[in-house]
């Protein structure tokens with residue numbers, strides 16, 4: 001420790017092997033040298049979304065991989081049940097914001113790294129906040145949160161007149177996920193590799209047992225628990241809602257499940273399993289988080305430096321029986337409304353914002369209702385909250401041409417509920433609008449086509 005320089009060089013020794021030497025497996029724009037290493041340390045800003053099991057590992061791994069400008073966003077506070085795997089937290093931290101404690105602990109241990117914590121919801125930040133980062137790394141456990149970040153990151157993407165994504169507008173994401181002994185790591189380069197929405201079908205629906213199985217032919221301990229939870233509870237407590245956070249309710253379901261299990265000679269019903277099944281808790285395994293995080297940190301370093309080609313593009317890890325890893329190359333959904341060039345719409349200069357919103361309802365690809373509209377960083381109309389709706393309502397009767405500062409064409413971001421009846425879901429897409437009869441506009445100026 002006496003010689004700070006020697007200490008520093010020994011710490012970057014492994015990194016130097018990747019960044020200072022040429023090689024055969026490097027990315028196309030790779031330029032080895034100390035300048036590259038120093039630039040990554042000085043200028044690369046990385047956002048980690050989530051400071052839970054994966055987030056703690058990611059912050060540590062990224063800090064040790066040479067990144068010095070990290071930020072982390074998480075809305076949760078530390079709970080006792082986190083401590084077995086979220087290794088940056090101690091008993092005295094219970095109740096404190098995860099992002100703040102995680103940032104502090106890594107900075108204490110890794111000299112030279114600066115981590116800015118954000119203790120808030122991901123939706124509380126403006127889009128500009130996210131556009132400031134070189135790479136966004138996701139350590140999340142919810143599909144909704146991933147979809148949200150994916151929509152924000154893809155909204156920065158622009159296409160050139162040939163319909164190719166413009167690289168300088170691309171916001172790379174590295175997404176990790178774990179579930180018990182299984183996990184995945186993926187690289188999302190919007191416009192090139194599939195975005196989260198392109199492959200949303202990868203997420204299976206939650207396990208649901210047919211009610212007839214529960215009622216007539218239970219075979220497993222979860223069947224007995226779900227019988228007590230979904231059927232017996234309502235029979236006995238007419239009208240009273242089951243509260244999974246009420247220990248008395250949980251105890252009741254547990255004892256009913258035990259009776260049911262005894263009747264059918266089914267072993268394995270415990271209080272912990274009852275909680276797990278009813279609250280749909282997936283056990284978290286510390287080593288799975290560590291392995292997935294390591295893969296994500298490495299991919300982040302590869303994107304930032306070009307020192308190797310990134311994985312293409314979806315790694316799965318499965319240690320349920322033995323150990324199996326595999327990389328699958330998924331392809332983009334060309335019709336994807338989130339990462340594609342968006343929908344083209346030609347408008348009259350006199351068309352109001354309200355008329356555009358009505359058109360979105362008739363547009364066969366969208367059938368969109370409950371629409372909110374943004375242009376650049378500006379909100380033109382918001383459905384909710386009521387205060388924002390009231391503030392933006394006056395725009396509805398103003399011509400869109402005027403709202404878009406009389407530019408002949410431009411990109412709007414619209415969100416709402418879209419799809420055919422029975423299949424409607426929330427949707428966010430880009431709208432490329434052009435105004436008829438405004439000088440200088442040809443259809444070829446607009447990428448793609450409707």
Ligand SMILES: [Zn+2]
Pocket residue numbers: 194195196197198333336337338339340
């Ligand atoms: Zn997509």
